[in-house]
Amino acid sequence: MTYTIGEIAKKLNLASSTLRYYDKEGLLPFVERSSGGIRIFQESDLNTLEIIECLKESGMPIAEIKTFIDLCMEGDATIEDRLAIIQRRYDAVLEQQKKLQETLHLLEYKKWYYEQARAAGTCAIHDTMTAEDIPLEFLDVAQKILERKQTK
Amino acid sequence: MTYTIGEIAKKLNLASSTLRYYDKEGLLPFVERSSGGIRIFQESDLNTLEIIECLKESGMPIAEIKTFIDLCMEGDATIEDRLAIIQRRYDAVLEQQKKLQETLHLLEYKKWYYEQARAAGTCAIHDTMTAEDIPLEFLDVAQKILERKQTK
DNA sequence: ATACAACTTAAAGTTTACTTCAAGTCAAGA
DNA sequence: TCTTGACTTGAAGTAAACTTTAAGTTGTAT
Numbered sequence: 001m002t003y004t005i006g007e008i009a010k011k012l013n014l015a016s017s018t019l020r021y022y023d024k025e026g027l028l029p030f031v032e033r034s035s036g037g038i039r040i041f042q043e044s045d046l047n048t049l050e051i052i053e054c055l056k057e058s059g060m061p062i063a064e065i066k067t068f069i070d071l072c073m074e075g076d077a078t079i080e081d082r083l084a085i086i087q088r089r090y091d092a093v094l095e096q097q098k099k100l101q102e103t104l105h106l107l108e109y110k111k112w113y114y115e116q117a118r119a120a121g122t123c124a125i126h127d128t129m130t131a132e133d134i135p136l137e138f139l140d141v142a143q144k145i146l147e148r149k150q151t152k
Numbered sequence: 153m154t155y156t157i158g159e160i161a162k163k164l165n166l167a168s169s170t171l172r173y174y175d176k177e178g179l180l181p182f183v184e185r186s187s188g189g190i191r192i193f194q195e196s197d198l199n200t201l202e203i204i205e206c207l208k209e210s211g212m213p214i215a216e217i218k219t220f221i222d223l224c225m226e227g228d229a230t231i232e233d234r235l236a237i238i239q240r241r242y243d244a245v246l247e248q249q250k251k252l253q254e255t256l257h258l259l260e261y262k263k264w265y266y267e268q269a270r271a272a273g274t275c276a277i278h279d280t281m282t283a284e285d286i287p288l289e290f291l292d293v294a295q296k297i298l299e300r301k302q303t304k
Numbered sequence: 305a306t307a308c309a310a311c312t313t314a315a316a317g318t319t320t321a322c323t324t325c326a327a328g329t330c331a332a333g334a
Numbered sequence: 335t336c337t338t339g340a341c342t343t344g345a346a347g348t349a350a351a352c353t354t355t356a357a358g359t360t361g362t363a364t
Contacts, residue, residue, distance in 0.1 A: 005310090006311080015352085017354080021351075021352060021353085034360085037312060037313095057254075057255040058255050063350095082266055086259055100209070104246070106206045111238050117231045123231065151195040157340090173323085176343095188329075188341085189329080189343095190340090
């Protein structure tokens with residue numbers, strides 16, 4: 001079973017032009033061509049496209065993904081290098097998760113903040129609150145904000 | 153206590169030019185100026201800068217952050233709108249977390265994949281593996297990859 | 305045989321978020 | 335007062351990842 005660029009684009013929810021761009025950047029050296037020059041994707045190419053997508057999602061720039069793909073094409077001699085790259089990406093994603101968790105925490109606080117403000121009809125309600133009025137999970141954030149407000 | 157743009161930049165680990173860019177884009181309407189035109193940041197401005205950072209981390213574009221800041225400057229009449237924006241950002245971050253989790257899972261699989269390949273000296277080891285050789289948490293991914301390899 | 309949708313390329317254009325540059329001003333210490 | 339480092343602006347430049355355009359080719363269906 002083979003696919004055209006348009007079929008693959010639909011499967012991956014990408015534009016065909018994006019796949020051509022990836023090809024031009026050297027990410028798709030494994031893609032075959034028909035005698036007329038049309039790209040022919042194999043079912044198994046989806047595996048490589050999936051890892052390309054995965055590396056992209058991990059925040060890796062196109063040029064570095066190309067380096068990885070080049071190593072893949074070189075065969076078993078590059079297993080160690082590829083492992084090292086995957087390991088670094090893994091660590092990078094853990095970092096991103098940590099950061100997103102902090103972002104989420106502040107958004108959760110702000111959600112609560114505006115829910116309280118909405119109920120009271122004014123943001124000023126927060127100036128009248130004491131520690132007992134603030135949910136435990138937000139005490140750290142609220143405290144930090146309060147300190148900065150009070151510093152004159 | 154007040155700060156110059158350079159001091160704030162250091163605190164937030166940003167370039168001064170980035171803060172000036174944010175100001176030009178309308179993200180910092182609350183920042184005061186000296187008689188000579190120098191920006192003067194209040195301690196409390198760090199609170200707003202923190203929420204700007206948070207929205208940025210959540211993937212919100214600069215232009216939309218400006219909209220949020222504008223609403224903040226309008227006062228209590230916009231509490232509902234601000235809550236809606238925060239809620240949508242919260243949902244967006246949950247989505248990102250979900251996607252990152254999938255990315256991490258595939259990277260974990262690939263880590264295992266290359267560790268096995270390294271031990272065997274060849275990636276071909278994976279063609280000889282049966283379900284019992286594959287850790288439970290990778291069975292889904294490995295199965296999908298195998299099916300695509302075998303489809304001719 | 306012909307139509308036509310989908311493919312091809314190279315090159316130029318777009319978007320976002322900065323960064324750099326040039327020329328000049330401010331303000332704190334010697 | 336003078337020096338000097340940090341500030342100011344507007345404008346131009348950069349980087350990454352696409353997207354669009356124009357002109358042409360391929361291949362399938364009638």
